Amino acid sequence: MAEFINLYLIPGIAIGCIYALGAVGISLVFAILRFAHFAHGDVMTLGAYIAYSLVAAFGWSVYAALPFALLGGAIACVAIDRTVYRPFRRAPGIIVVIASFGVMLVLRSAIQLGWGVDVLAYETGIRRPLPLFGDIRMAQKHIIIIAVSIAIAAALHWFLSSSRMGKAMRAMSDDADLARVSGIDTERVVRWTWLIGGGLAAAAGIFAGINTKLHPGIGWDLLLPLFAAAILGGIGRPYGAIVGGLSIGIAQEVATYPWIGGDPLVPPAYKNAVAFFVMVAMLVWRPTGLFKGRVL
Amino acid sequence: MDITLYGLMMYGLALLTMMAIYGVLCLALNLQWGFAGLFNAGIAGFFAVGAYATAILTAPESPNHLGGYGWPPLLALPVAMALAGIIAWPVGRICLGLKGDYLAMATIGIAEIIRLVFKNESWLANGTMGISTVPRPFESLGQPWGNLAFLALVLAIVIALYFSAERAWVSPWGRAMRAIRDNETAAAAIGKDVVRFRLEAFVLGAMVMGLGGGLSAMYFKFIGATATEPLLTTFLVWVMLIIGGSGNNKGALLGAALVWLIWSGTELFTNRLPAEWITRSSYIRTLLIGVLLIVVLQRFAKGVLPERPPKRID
Amino acid sequence: MVGGYGGMDILNGVDITVDTQEIVVIIGANGAGKSTAMKALFGLVALRGGNVRFDGADVTGLAPNHLVARGMGYVPQERNVFRNLTVRENLEMGAFLKPAATARVMAQVFDLFPVLAEKAKQPAGELSGGQRQMVAVGRALMAEPRLLMLDEPTAGLSPLVMEQIFERIVAVNRAGIGILLVEQNARQALAIAHRGYVLATGRNRFAGTAAALLGNPDIGQSFLGG
Numbered sequence: 001m002a003e004f005i006n007l008y009l010i011p012g013i014a015i016g017c018i019y020a021l022g023a024v025g026i027s028l029v030f031a032i033l034r035f036a037h038f039a040h041g042d043v044m045t046l047g048a049y050i051a052y053s054l055v056a057a058f059g060w061s062v063y064a065a066l067p068f069a070l071l072g073g074a075i076a077c078v079a080i081d082r083t084v085y086r087p088f089r090r091a092p093g094i095i096v097v098i099a100s101f102g103v104m105l106v107l108r109s110a111i112q113l114g115w116g117v118d119v120l121a122y123e124t125g126i127r128r129p130l131p132l133f134g135d136i137r138m139a140q141k142h143i144i145i146i147a148v149s150i151a152i153a154a155a156l157h158w159f160l161s162s163s164r165m166g167k168a169m170r171a172m173s174d175d176a177d178l179a180r181v182s183g184i185d186t187e188r189v190v191r192w193t194w195l196i197g198g199g200l201a202a203a204a205g206i207f208a209g210i211n212t213k214l215h216p217g218i219g220w221d222l223l224l225p226l227f228a229a230a231i232l233g234g235i236g237r238p239y240g241a242i243v244g245g246l247s248i249g250i251a252q253e254v255a256t257y258p259w260i261g262g263d264p265l266v267p268p269a270y271k272n273a274v275a276f277f278v279m280v281a282m283l284v285w286r287p288t289g290l291f292k293g294r295v296l
Numbered sequence: 297m298d299i300t301l302y303g304l305m306m307y308g309l310a311l312l313t314m315m316a317i318y319g320v321l322c323l324a325l326n327l328q329w330g331f332a333g334l335f336n337a338g339i340a341g342f343f344a345v346g347a348y349a350t351a352i353l354t355a356p357e358s359p360n361h362l363g364g365y366g367w368p369p370l371l372a373l374p375v376a377m378a379l380a381g382i383i384a385w386p387v388g389r390i391c392l393g394l395k396g397d398y399l400a401m402a403t404i405g406i407a408e409i410i411r412l413v414f415k416n417e418s419w420l421a422n423g424t425m426g427i428s429t430v431p432r433p434f435e436s437l438g439q440p441w442g443n444l445a446f447l448a449l450v451l452a453i454v455i456a457l458y459f460s461a462e463r464a465w466v467s468p469w470g471r472a473m474r475a476i477r478d479n480e481t482a483a484a485a486i487g488k489d490v491v492r493f494r495l496e497a498f499v500l501g502a503m504v505m506g507l508g509g510g511l512s513a514m515y516f517k518f519i520g521a522t523a524t525e526p527l528l529t530t531f532l533v534w535v536m537l538i539i540g541g542s543g544n545n546k547g548a549l550l551g552a553a554l555v556w557l558i559w560s561g562t563e564l565f566t567n568r569l570p571a572e573w574i575t576r577s578s579y580i581r582t583l584l585i586g587v588l589l590i591v592v593l594q595r596f597a598k599g600v601l602p603e604r605p606p607k608r609i610d
Numbered sequence: 611m612v613g614g615y616g617g618m619d620i621l622n623g624v625d626i627t628v629d630t631q632e633i634v635v636i637i638g639a640n641g642a643g644k645s646t647a648m649k650a651l652f653g654l655v656a657l658r659g660g661n662v663r664f665d666g667a668d669v670t671g672l673a674p675n676h677l678v679a680r681g682m683g684y685v686p687q688e689r690n691v692f693r694n695l696t697v698r699e700n701l702e703m704g705a706f707l708k709p710a711a712t713a714r715v716m717a718q719v720f721d722l723f724p725v726l727a728e729k730a731k732q733p734a735g736e737l738s739g740g741q742r743q744m745v746a747v748g749r750a751l752m753a754e755p756r757l758l759m760l761d762e763p764t765a766g767l768s769p770l771v772m773e774q775i776f777e778r779i780v781a782v783n784r785a786g787i788g789i790l791l792v793e794q795n796a797r798q799a800l801a802i803a804h805r806g807y808v809l810a811t812g813r814n815r816f817a818g819t820a821a822a823l824l825g826n827p828d829i830g831q832s833f834l835g836g
Contacts, residue, residue: 099593106587167699171699175692175693178690179692182703182750227401273408
């Protein structure tokens with residue numbers, strides 16, 4: 001039991017937090033701008049590398065670099081939206097998706113050019129997991145990832161439920177045309193959507209880098225689980241995206257537990273296939289997600 | 297690099313062969329996207345099925361992977377196409393009800409699952425190492441004649457595909473397909489079996505993608521996880537079709553040629569960069585291609601050769 | 611005004627004027643261009659000719675948030691509430707441009723539609739058709755418009771609820787807000803209106819005071835259902 005919790009459940013929750021942070025941005029962008037943002041994974045990578053540069057340049061801890069990288073991801077997204085996506089506001093959604101392929105290529109190659117392709121780490125050395133109670137142990141990185149994610153989720157909840165801009169974001173994801181005729185400055189809402197989506201993506205990228213190692217493909221590898229999480233939670237449902245991210249993260253890890261006999265139920269190499277499978281299955285059988293999001 | 301006449305000729309042959317292979321993939325994508333409006337972002341999956349099938353059927357026996365069947369390459373290609381089609385059929389049955397972005401997400405997910413299988417089932421295709429003993433037709437002729445003959449083969453395939461696609465575009469089948477693409481409800485209302493037409497376009501396109509994969513495996517004499525990266529097999533093909541002009545078979549071929557010229561031509565330039573930059577040259581290419589895609593989308597959303605509007609009946 | 615969607619003109623020459631303090635109703639058969647005319651006034655349909663003037667200024671082609679800032683309010687016919695937002699949040703969205711006035715104006719809206727105060731914390735999607743219409747009108751009022759444009763506010767409502775809505779519209783007008791109304795229920799709408807326009811095939815067909823339109827036998831037969 002302790003083994004299950006220590007080696008499967010807790011890492012699953014940590015990965016689920018990473019998915020949740022990324023998926024919230026995808027879900028909001030999908031609902032407000034009506035397109036699947038394929039470059040979101042690479043925004044995560046960008047955030048992770050910004051943090052790496054701060055760590056390398058100033059010798060900071062990665063956690064100190066986190067707020068700055070968050071801001072960097074947020075600003076990068078607003079800049080990308082201005083230069084690339086804005087001219088397509090009235091174009092059919094698929095054109096923007098293809099434009100996001102372009103952004104994906106540009107971001108990834110820029111990262112490879114700027115930071116190289118070697119696998120990097122925020123810190124070296126191995127830390128022993130901390131004993132919590134009984135046989136339950138938790139790695140320090142997992143504690144921090146989960147705690148910070150909860151804090152971010154709480155801040156997001158406050159923003160969406162209590163701030164004027166947060167409510168306007170929900171309104172616009174509910175019905176963008178109505179938001180426009182109600183006098184809501186939709187371009188400002190769009191800007192805030194990118195700020196939040198980009199910031200959360202940067203946080204997710206950094207956590208992914210802390211959880212394993214940093215490499216230029218780290219965001220792309222997470223993109224499909226993020227889509228899976230956003231769809232599972234229902235498009236335009238930020239809380240759904242959080243639940244979706246956690247479910248997929250936990251499902252992926254727990255699926256590799258030797259439930260039957262001595263071998264992993266799903267070979268660890270196929271962990272990601274669990275997420276892809278959940279995504280395809282949800283798309284096909286219940287595209288509104290668990291929480292009745294929209295189908296755009 | 298070798299700047300003799302012979303060297304340039306070999307470079308030109310390689311350039312044209314790759315353009316032609318990408319031409320096959322672009323025509324395939326045009327069949328799905330240009331004809332039927334199906335947003336398939338999983339080209340890599342069908343490409344992989346065709347490529348691995350060709351490799352396994354033709355490669356000599358090896359303890360590292362399935363193989364040793366000794367099929368003649370030209371017989372393996374139709375089988376590779378058929379296998380890609382057989383995989384595409386259930387995928388299409390399940391996924392084609394999805395619209396736009398949702399279809400893209402579903403197909404990319406399926407493509408990644410297919411890639412994961414080839415990557416991890418080492419008994420099948422030697423895992424990440426891949427199969428590097430794929431025979432190439434005419435290679436016994438030696439250089440350059442073997443290369444030339446292979447180019448001729450690929451070109452012949454492209455030409456055949458192009459003319460079939462052109463015929464299909466103006467045929468009742470092609471017209472029905474475009475009608476469904478532009479207004480599904482209206483097409484269904486005049487009695488077109490929307491689901492069947494879509495599935496046909498999807499499966500046919502996937503088969504041609506499999507063919508492209510098979511040709512690519514033969515040309516490189518190799519297939520492995522790196523050769524099915526979505527960057528090279530999915531996104532580059534999309535860039536080509538969009539830049540060339542979707543809905544236009546000539547545009548598809550032009551896009552393949554143009555983008556590959558840029559992709560590969562920049563290599564000539566970047567090879568002259570200082571040594572530390574050479575390793576990064578491929579990233580500069582990707583960057584350029586990405587910027588080009590965005591600029592083309594913003595300036596000429598319909599590509600260099602846009603779809604021709606149907607002739608007016610006066 | 612001349613205009614329409616995607617190159618097809620639906621409006622071929624419509625001319626509508628509303629004075630403050632007035633209730634003006636646009637009636638006409640289905641497809642006459644009533645809703646399109648209203649959307650054109652609010653910049654939602656591209657005009658090929660003509661212009662929209664508000665308060666003496668040319669506002670043709672301005673984005674909706676600018677029109678709202680200038681004092682125009684618009685309530686679309688369908689999907690006119692944010693279903694996943696509470697009633698209170700719906701109203702707050704109406705005051706997006708003037709957040710400081712939210713509390714004061716919301717109190718006025720609650721005075722006008724007391725039922726909204728009761729349901730303030732409920733998602734708007736859960737309300738009945740009539741209540742949703744009140745949320746939609748209330749949201750538009752939150753921006754303190756001087757002209758309120760309502761596209762078929764009584765569509766699909768029972769006669770009793772329709773009565774209530776019309777009565778509230780009159781109350782809004784008494785507070786000094788000009789009302790432009792597109793209506794299917796022409797006879798009832800004319801009963802509360804000062805003036806009316808009859809549109810046919812995208813043109814002005816008749817215009818006059820509500821009483822004159824009600825009394826005109828031609829209009830009675832063709833547009834008021836006998």
